[in-house]
Amino acid sequence: MKKLLAVMAVIMAGVYAAPAQAADPDEAIKYRKYVMGTVGDHTQAFFAILQGKVPHTGELAYHARALAEAAKRTKAAFEQNTAGQGNEPTTTLDSAWDGPQFQAGLDKMIDATESMAVAVETGDMASVGAIAGTLGCKGCHDNYRSK
Ligand code: HEC
Structure with a gap:
């Protein structure tokens, strides 16, 4: 058992060869776009169902929960300036790294998407409609993304 754990530790160390501090900038930018892309995909899928463009109402709770989970990952994705x-092409404006306002925007999205997921999970569709307009996607993009 002890031997097995030691072997696993070696394997894990190899797989998760975590960089000591910062990642290669291109990799950090790519990772950021993967995470934001996931946020975007679940948002689009969620609204396509909510607006009746596709009939998959049974998938609404999945997309709401996946969106909330993806939103939480944006904090790590925007850690490295x-x-x-x-x-690697990026649309993040330099001002995004300036202060707490950008981070507050991420926090607001995290809270809103979590509340929305809970509302869907508890069948509180009136709240879903109200929260859906407060995710803050456009506001942040207008302020912190290049066109
Ligand atoms: C607090 C700021 C902020 C919030 C809130 C935010 N975004 Fe973004 N988003 C960004 C920034 C900055 C980028 C640019 C990433 C890059 O290119 O480096 C981005 C990029 C994206 C992208 C493009 C990813 C790619 O592949 O290039 C999508 C899609 C996206 N956001 C969707 C959303 C959706 C949907 C929401 C709301 C649920 C949202 N974002 C909320 C800041 C934000």
């Missing part, structure tokens, strides 16, 4: 670094 990549301003002026790397070759």
Whole structure:
């Protein structure tokens, strides 16, 4: 058992060869886009169902929960300031790294998507409608993304 644990530790160390501090800027930018892309996909799927464009009402709770979980991951995704670094295309404006306002925008989205998921899970559809307009996607993009 002890031997097995030791072997696993070695394997894990190899798999999760975590960089000591910062990631390569291009990788950090790509990761950020993967996470935001997931947020975007679940949001689109959620609204397509909510607005009756597709009939998959049984999937609404899944997308709401997946959106809330993805939203929580945006904090890590925006941890590394990549301003002026790397070759990977990015639309994040330098001002996103300036202060607490951008982070507050992420926090607001995290809270709103969590509340929305709970509302769907408890069948409180009136609240879903009210919260859906307060996710803050457009506001943040208008302020912190290049066109
Ligand atoms: C607090 C700011 C903020 C909030 C809130 C926010 N975003 Fe973003 N989002 C960004 C920034 C900055 C980028 C640019 C990422 C990059 O290119 O480096 C981005 C990029 C994206 C992308 C493009 C990802 C890619 O592949 O390039 C999508 C899609 C997206 N956001 C969807 C959403 C949706 C949907 C919401 C709301 C549920 C949302 N975002 C909320 C800041 C935000």
